[in-house]
Amino acid sequence: MASAAPRSRLTPPTPAMHPHRKRARSPPASGSLVRCSSSGNGAPRDHRRRWQSPAAGSPGRVYQRHRAQQYGVPSRRWVLAEEASTSDGDACTIMSYNILADNNAHYHPDLYLDVPWDAMRWDSRRRLIIREIRHWDPDLEVDRFRDIATEMENRGYQSRFKGRTGDAKDGCATFWKSKGLHLLEEDSIDFSEYNLRNNVAQIFVFELNRAQKLVVGNIHVLFNPKRGDVKLGQIRMLLEKANALAEKWGGIPIVLAGDFNSTPDFTEVPMERRRSKKCNWGNSNNRGHHGEPLATSYHKKFLGTVDYLWYTAGLECSRVLDTLPVGFLRRTRGLPTREIGSDHLPIVAEFVFTESAASTDSDQEDESDEDKESEEEATRGQHIYFSSDSDSSDEVG
Numbered sequence: 001m002a003s004a005a006p007r008s009r010l011t012p013p014t015p016a017m018h019p020h021r022k023r024a025r026s027p028p029a030s031g032s033l034v035r036c037s038s039s040g041n042g043a044p045r046d047h048r049r050r051w052q053s054p055a056a057g058s059p060g061r062v063y064q065r066h067r068a069q070q071y072g073v074p075s076r077r078w079v080l081a082e083e084a085s086t087s088d089g090d091a092c093t094i095m096s097y098n099i100l101a102d103n104n105a106h107y108h109p110d111l112y113l114d115v116p117w118d119a120m121r122w123d124s125r126r127r128l129i130i131r132e133i134r135h136w137d138p139d140l141e142v143d144r145f146r147d148i149a150t151e152m153e154n155r156g157y158q159s160r161f162k163g164r165t166g167d168a169k170d171g172c173a174t175f176w177k178s179k180g181l182h183l184l185e186e187d188s189i190d191f192s193e194y195n196l197r198n199n200v201a202q203i204f205v206f207e208l209n210r211a212q213k214l215v216v217g218n219i220h221v222l223f224n225p226k227r228g229d230v231k232l233g234q235i236r237m238l239l240e241k242a243n244a245l246a247e248k249w250g251g252i253p254i255v256l257a258g259d260f261n262s263t264p265d266f267t268e269v270p271m272e273r274r275r276s277k278k279c280n281w282g283n284s285n286n287r288g289h290h291g292e293p294l295a296t297s298y299h300k301k302f303l304g305t306v307d308y309l310w311y312t313a314g315l316e317c318s319r320v321l322d323t324l325p326v327g328f329l330r331r332t333r334g335l336p337t338r339e340i341g342s343d344h345l346p347i348v349a350e351f352v353f354t355e356s357a358a359s360t361d362s363d364q365e366d367e368s369d370e371d372k373e374s375e376e377e378a379t380r381g382q383h384i385y386f387s388s389d390s391d392s393s394d395e396v397g
Contacts, residue, residue, distance in 0.1 A: 073339045074328055080319045087316055089353035090212050092181075095138035096257035096309055098220070098297070098344035099129050099148070100336065101170030111299040111343070114333040126151075128341030136321065136348050140206070141175045142218035142257045149173065162188045165198045172202050172218045172258070182207040187245065189237060196233045197222050201258075203242055205249055212353045213249055214315070217242045219258040231262060246312075253314030255351065259307050259344065264292040293323040297344045298335045309349050321348035 102122040105112065112120060119125075130151050133141055141157070149159050158178045163171035176183070185205040192198045201219040208214065219238050222230050242254050296307040303326070311317065323345055329335070335343040 073337075074324060076324065077322050078319045079322050081317060087352050087354045089355070090208050091318065091350055091352045092140065092208055092214070093136075093138045093348065093350045094216070094255055094257060094309065095133065095136060095141045095346050095348045096218075096259075096307055097129070097133070097141060097143045097346035098259040098307060098342060099143045100125070100342040100344065103169045111301055112334060112336075113300050115336060116338065119336050119338045124338070125336055125341040128336075128339065132341065132346055136346070138348060139177050139180055139208075140216060142202075142216070143173050143175075149175075158183070160186060160202060160204075162190075162200045162202050164200050165190060165192050168198060172200050172220055174202050174204060174216070174218050176204075176206065180209055182210065184213065184249070185245065187241065189241060191234050191237070194233070194237065196230050196237070197227075199234060201234070201238050203238070203245055205245060205252070208353075213252040214353075215242050215246045215249070215252060215254040217254065217256040217258075219256070219260070221259065221261045223261050228266070231260075231266075235260065235262075251314075253353070254310075254312045255315070256310040257308070259297075261306050263304050263306065294326045295329055295345075296323060296347060298329045298332070299343045300334055303329065307344055307347050309347060311351060314354055315351045316354055318350045318352050320350075321346075323347070 102125075105120060105122075126148060130148060133148075133152070134155065141152075149161065152159060152175045156177055156179060157175040159173060159175045161171060161173045163169070183204060184207055187203045189201040189203070190198075191200065199220055199222050201217060203218075204216045206214055206216060217238055219234065221234050224230070238256065242256060246252050246254050292305045294305065295303050296305045297303075332340075
């Protein structure tokens with residue numbers, strides 16, 4: 001018996017396989033910051049490839065494989081002194097802000113590996129920095145870079161800039177409101193002249209409202225953690241020159257501001273600072289054992305406090321601006337961000353002149369022994385303390 005042939009099955013034709021074609025990347029725009037990711041099993045990563053300055057004339061498209069998550073910045077609040085000031089003297093608000101010079105960020109990309117490329121662009125950071133200064137509206141502002149001078153002057157500030165020597169393009173800058181503050185005298189320190197590296201400092205004498213006078217110092221201390229001797233030499237020289245200028249003008253008070261590149265437990269810090277009175281305000285759970293904020297700076301290799309405001313007798317600190325919680329900072333994985341323009345937080349304090357600041361030279365001469373004691377007390381420099389949550393090159397920081 002013949003059997004029926006099996007029915008053939010109909011199957012769709014197999015589609016032709018084409019080799020996978022990778023999408024070509026357009027070269028980045030000139031001067032943009034590019035993030036280059038590398039495989040975990042590949043060759044050792046070259047950090048300098050992460051941020052690069054492409055050749056001029058390149059098309060304006062930049063690719064980035066990963067956009068780091070960004071968080072809204074918590075609002076900062078003023079923390080008032082526990083004991084209200086009894087002085088009705090003039091008040092002056094001072095801000096110290098290390099704004100991260102663009103050339104330093106470019107030469108040390110290993111510190112900003114987790115920062116999105118667009119958050120590192122100077123035009124974006126400059127806008128955020130200007131916004132921050134404008135919001136807190138200080139009478140005096142000290143930082144490290146002159147590129148914001150034009151915009152600050154348009155807002156009623158006068159300024160002075162002292163650049164570092166050698167190939168460095170950054171330095172120290174001081175801005176003050178021309179309406180309320182009158183510059184009486186200025187000086188600067190080029191530490192390279194004393195074999196203390198090429199850092200610089202500024203010292204000014206201001207008159208507030210044609211009445212009170214004060215000395216303001218601005219410094220950026222050497223970063224190198226192995227050269228504590230140089231750090232100490234720079235700080236001591238600034239203290240000596242500021243004290244000499246204060247005595248020249250009749251024993252007026254002093255405020256020293258800046259990035260001292262020294263943590264609160266720095267063992268070689270001048271004894272004057274160790275004897276100083278602490279202003280421990282805010283929640284005790286948010287401070288370290290020194291009473292300092294837990295962090296004023298954050299990048300890939302450091303989270304901690306290095307920025308300070310020091311002040312002497314004749315002034316009372318009526319309030320300080322709280323720092324950001326450490327928990328928030330850790331979630332950013334490093335500063336700057338798209339909302340914070342630097343790897344440092346600006347520190348701000350309001351000072352009130354006390355009656356002792358108005359004492360005359362003749363009053364001081366009457367009691368020479370008490371004069372000596374008050375001079376020693378003045379050199380000790382009281383220290384501002386803020387609240388907050390819980391072998392590198394010389395130029396960084």
